[in-house]
Amino acid sequence: MSFGQPFFKKGKQMETREIGKSGIRTNAIGLGCWAIGGGSWWGDNDDQMSIDTIHRAVDLGITWIDTARVYGFGHSEEVVGKALKGLRRDSVIISTKCALQWRNSEGEYHFSRDGHNVYRNLTPASIRKDLELSLTGMGLDYVDILFTHWQCREYGLVPVAETMGELIRMKQEGEIRAIGASNVDIRVLQDYVDVGQLDVIQEKLSILDRKPEATLLPFCEEHGISLQTYSPIEQGLLSGKIADDYIPAGGSVRDGKFWWKQENIPKVNQMLRGWADLTEKYNCTLTNLAVKWNSMLSPNIHVLCGARKISQIEDSARSLDIPMTQEDFLRMKHDADTLIAAMS
Numbered sequence: 622m623s624f625g626q627p628f629f630k631k632g633k634q635m636e637t638r639e640i641g642k643s644g645i646r647t648n649a650i651g652l653g654c655w656a657i658g659g660g661s662w663w664g665d666n667d668d669q670m671s672i673d674t675i676h677r678a679v680d681l682g683i684t685w686i687d688t689a690r691v692y693g694f695g696h697s698e699e700v701v702g703k704a705l706k707g708l709r710r711d712s713v714i715i716s717t718k719c720a721l722q723w724r725n726s727e728g729e730y731h732f733s734r735d736g737h738n739v740y741r742n743l744t745p746a747s748i749r750k751d752l753e754l755s756l757t758g759m760g761l762d763y764v765d766i767l768f769t770h771w772q773c774r775e776y777g778l779v780p781v782a783e784t785m786g787e788l789i790r791m792k793q794e795g796e797i798r799a800i801g802a803s804n805v806d807i808r809v810l811q812d813y814v815d816v817g818q819l820d821v822i823q824e825k826l827s828i829l830d831r832k833p834e835a836t837l838l839p840f841c842e843e844h845g846i847s848l849q850t851y852s853p854i855e856q857g858l859l860s861g862k863i864a865d866d867y868i869p870a871g872g873s874v875r876d877g878k879f880w881w882k883q884e885n886i887p888k889v890n891q892m893l894r895g896w897a898d899l900t901e902k903y904n905c906t907l908t909n910l911a912v913k914w915n916s917m918l919s920p921n922i923h924v925l926c927g928a929r930k931i932s933q934i935e936d937s938a939r940s941l942d943i944p945m946t947q948e949d950f951l952r953m954k955h956d957a958d959t960l961i962a963a964m965s
C-alpha cells in the first residue's frame with residue numbers, strides 16, 4: 622500500500638509535556654526499546670543499528686528512552702547502556718521496569734520464554750534487586766523513571782503500600798527521579814496514589830484498543846499523572862505495511878494478538894485504505910496518523926513508539942507535526958469504533 626510521502630518541517634520545535642508532577646519535561650513521543658532486546662519475541666537485531674536508532678531518536682528530540690529488565694532478558698538494557706556511552710547523561714530520560722524476575726521462583730508465575738521462567742515479584746527486596754541489576758546492566762547510577770512492570774495477579778499479595786514505600790525510598794536516595802506503574806487497574810492505581818506521588822502509568826493504547834480511555838485516563842488527568850501509551854501502532858499493523866495474508870511466526874510477539882489474526886488483518890487494512898485522503902491531505906504516513914491521533918486524546922499522554930531502525934524513528938518523530946483537525950480526529954475514532962463494534 623502507498624499512502625503518500627512523509628513530510629518534515631525544518632526548524633520546528635517539538636511539543637513537550639511534563640511527566641506527572643516530577644518536573645521532568647520531554648517531548649510527547651518516546652522511544653520504546655522492547656524490539657531492540659530481540660530474542661524469540663522480536664527476532665535478533667543488529668545491535669549497532671539499534672544503537673544508531675537510539676542516537677537518531679535523541680537527535681530528533683526524542684529523549685525519553687524506555688526499556689525493561691525483561692526485554693531480551695537484559696539485552697535491551699545492555700544495548701541502551703552502550704548507546705548512552707555516546708550521549709550526555711542529562712540529555713536523555715531513561716525509564717526501566719522492575720517486578721519481573723527470573724533469578725529464582727519467588728513470586729507469582731508470569732510466563733516462560735527463551736529458557737527463563739519469569740515471576741512477578743513486587744516485594745521491596747526484589748524490586749530493589751531489580752533496580753540494582755538494571756543500573757549495572759546500563760552502567761548508570763540512576764534512572765529517571767522506574768516502573769513496576771506488572772502488578773500482583775492476586776490483589777494485595779504484596780500490598781502496594783510496601784512496593785510504593787520502597788520506590789519512594791529509592792527516589793529519596795536519588796537512584797530514581799520519578800515513579801511509574803504499568804498494567805494497572807483503577808483499584809491498584811488508587812492504592813499507589815494513596816501512598817505518594819505516582820508520576821506516570823504505562824498502558825497499552827492504540828486507536829483500536831482503548832481500554833484506559835474510560836477510567837484510567839480521567840483518573841490520571843485528575844491526579845496529575847501522565848499516561849504513557851504503548852503499542853500505539855499495534856506493533857506495526859497500523860503502519861499499513863502488513864499484507865492481508867500475513868501470518869505472524871509462531872511464538873513471535875504478534876502471534877495470537879487479536880488484530881494480527883488472519884481474519885482481522887484485512888479488515889484493519891480496509892480501514893487504513895479509507896484514510897488515504899488523510900495521508901494525502903497531511904502529506905504523512907499512516908504511522909503518523911496513528912501516533913498523532915494517540916497524542917490528541919489527552920494532553921496527559923506521552924506516546925511510546927517502538928523502533929529498531931533509523932527510518933522507523935525518523936518516520937514516527939514527524940507525527941506530532943501533523944496539524945490534524947478535531948474533525949479528522951473524530952472521523953478516525955468513528956472508523957475505528959465501527960470496526961471494533963463489527964468485531965464484537
Ligand SMILES: NC(=O)c1ccc[n+]([C@@H]2O[C@H](COP(=O)([O-])OP(=O)(O)OC[C@H]3O[C@@H](n4cnc5c(N)ncnc54)[C@H](OP(=O)(O)O)[C@@H]3O)[C@@H](O)[C@H]2O)c1
Pocket residue numbers: 652653654655656687688770803804823824850851852853854855856857858860862908925926927928929932933934936937
Ligand atoms: N509496559 C508494558 O507492559 C509494555 C508492553 C509492550 C510495550 N511496551 C513498551 O512500549 C514500546 C512500544 O510498543 P511496541 O513496541 O509493542 O509497539 P509499537 O510501538 O506499536 O510498534 C513497534 C514496532 O512497529 C514497527 N514500526 C515502528 N515504527 C514504524 C514505522 N514508522 N513504520 C512501520 N513500522 C514501524 C517496528 O516493528 P518491525 O521492525 O518488526 O517492523 C517496531 O518494533 C515498547 O518498545 C516498550 O518499550 C511496554
